Amino acid sequence: MKAPRELPRALALILAAALAGCGSDGGRGGGGAESVRAPASAGDVWEIARPADRATAAVSMLAYLHGLHVIVLDGEDAYAGMTRLRGERDTDGAIVVPLADGATATMTPEGDGMQLRFSTGETVAFKKRGTS
Amino acid sequence: MTTRHSIVLAGLAVLGPALATAAVAQDGGLDETQVALVYHAITGEPLDFERIAQASDAVRRASNFDRPDVIAAEVARLERMAAAADPSRSFQTRVNDNISEYDHTREQFSITLFTPGYYVPVDAFGQRYQLVFANAESVRAIPMPKEEAREFDILLNRIGRRVTNEIRFRVTGQGDPAGGVTGARVIQAEILEVRLMDRNGNVVHVPTPTAAAALLATVPFDPATADVAGFRVGVKGKDLEASLTRLYGEVSRRQAKSDGFPGIATVMVVNELGCRSIIGRRTKPKPGDVCLTALLDEKDVVRSIRIERRFPPFGSEVFRSAMAAKYGAVADARSGSIYVLSWGPEVDARLGVRALSASYEADSDFMDRGLNRAADMVVTLHLVDAAWASRTAQQ
Structure with a gap:
């Protein structure tokens, strides 16, 4: 009986395609740092409330460095640029997200806005986009 | 002695x-x-x-x-x-x-x-x-x-x-x-x-x-995992475009110039030149403005991303210490009219300086100078896919 040649060839093509997918350049950064698309409509966009305030210029720069100057907040997750920061809600209702350098940022609701506090102590006020 | x-x-x-x-x-x-x-x-x-x-x-x-x-x-x-x-x-x-x-x-x-x-x-x-x-x-x-x-x-x-x-x-x-x-x-x-x-x-x-x-070695710089304001290279262009649209609004694409770095096919921009004072322009840039330029290859993968944001005045030591804390030991530091720190391997001059660079620069217009007003600062973060650039240059 003649062995079916088409099946192994098809399997090889599927395997090759899968391997090519694994080695593709798109989709992720290295080292497990996942880049994701920010949600198209879920959550809310938050931004620094008073970007011209000189008193918070330094902490605004720190927020920018981590992509936190404009974020999508969807549940406990914050999207900083294309980096998803998986947050946890603490007992006060604040959301704590880990940052790349080992620090954390805590987002605490404050009236219509929220306060972003770095673990180093600096704070800056945020507002929901579209609100004054 | x-x-x-x-x-x-x-x-x-x-x-x-x-x-x-x-x-x-x-x-x-x-x-x-x-x-x-x-x-x-x-x-x-x-x-x-x-x-x-x-x-x-x-x-x-x-x-x-x-x-x-x-x-x-x-x-x-x-x-x-x-x-x-x-x-x-x-x-x-x-x-x-x-x-x-x-x-x-x-x-x-x-x-x-x-x-x-x-x-x-x-x-x-x-x-x-x-x-x-x-x-x-x-x-x-x-x-x-x-x-x-x-x-x-x-x-x-x-x-x-x-x-x-x-x-x-x-x-x-x-x-x-x-x-x-x-x-x-x-x-x-x-x-x-x-x-x-x-x-x-x-x-x-x-x-x-x-x-x-x-x-x-405490914070070694790794170009593969580094991000600039949450953005990385090596991601799909359509994902970047969707994220930018949600975060910053209108995004535009255009074909890259033929005399640029080989392999770059598309330029994606947000608020192009909107963070700098330009003589004759009616709108004045203000703190909080963000501008972004990304370069994409033929497969629509992001190979370079440059983001800048305007700030009210703040000290350069704040800039330096924050950058060093996030990205680790600086490979090169230069100052003149612009203070530039950089990390990782050098890249083709058409793409940047090194895999990652961060610059701190004053930007003011004639009104600011006339009124002796302190200049706003523009902080630019620029990440290049150095491994891809090196491979492409050798082809």
Whole structure:
């Protein structure tokens, strides 16, 4: 009986395609740092409330460095640029997200806005986009 | 051999990236020529022996007839010295230094020389070198509980807070990993031993340095995982476009110029040139404005991403320390009208400087200058897929 040649060839093509997918350049950064698309409509966009305030210029720069100057907040997750920061809600209702350098940022609701506090102590006020 | 140097502050200005240096007084003693030769031996940075020989006393004293022979002999002598430079050699220097007032928040005093932005000047071969210590941060602070600090502070006041900082070090490379000292010929050294003394030679404090290699490896820069404001290279263009639209609004694409870096097919922009003051434009850029330019390859993968944001005035030390904390030891630091720090391998000039660069720059228009208003600052972060660029350039 003649062995079916088409099946192994098809399997090889599927395997090759899968391997090519694994080695593709798109989709992720290295080292497990996942880049994701920010949600198209879920959550809310938050931004620094008073970007011209000189008193918070330094902490605004720190927020920018981590992509936190404009974020999508969807549940406990914050999207900083294309980096998803998986947050946890603490007992006060604040959301704590880990940052790349080992620090954390805590987002605490404050009236219509929220306060972003770095673990180093600096704070800056945020507002929901579209609100004054 | 020992010498006594004054400290020079690179002094990053509050409102601009320009560096200011203070006067220097030296008593001589440190074999500065040997320090410089070891630096050149380690870094491979060439020395112009012909130029140095021509400026030497021996050549200046020689008659016109003898000058060519004297120059040749001087060049040969310098070459022998350079060949004999021992990279493993340690040096000792003494620097006039100060100890700060007590920081009640951090519960510590600090040693001025070991603060980012300070260096010890070294003069050799008719040029200035800047000596910085890669492990300075490990000895900068003198931590002390408040109760003990009061007594130490009385002692410091008695000696006018002035100390002699005696340092044994070895030269390890080039550049300031903290990014505070910029310019040519920045000698990177490792502190091996250090002690602070009063003018009578009584020991005031003996810090314990941590090995520079251990400190520099704390936050190693990895271009594959680095992000700029949360954005990375190697991601799909359509994902970047969707994210930018949600976060910043309108995104536009255009075809890349044919004379750009090969393999770049598309340019994606947000608020192009909107962060800079441009003469004749009606709208004035304001703090909080963000601009972004991404370069994509033929497969629509992001290979370079450059983001800038405008801020009200803030100090360059805030910029430097935040960047060093996130990205680790700085590979190169430059200042002039722009203060630029960079990390990772060098990349093709059409793409950037290195895999990652961060710049701090003042931007003002004629109205700001006319009203003597402090300039806004623009901070730019630029990430390039260096591995892809290297592969593409070789094809």
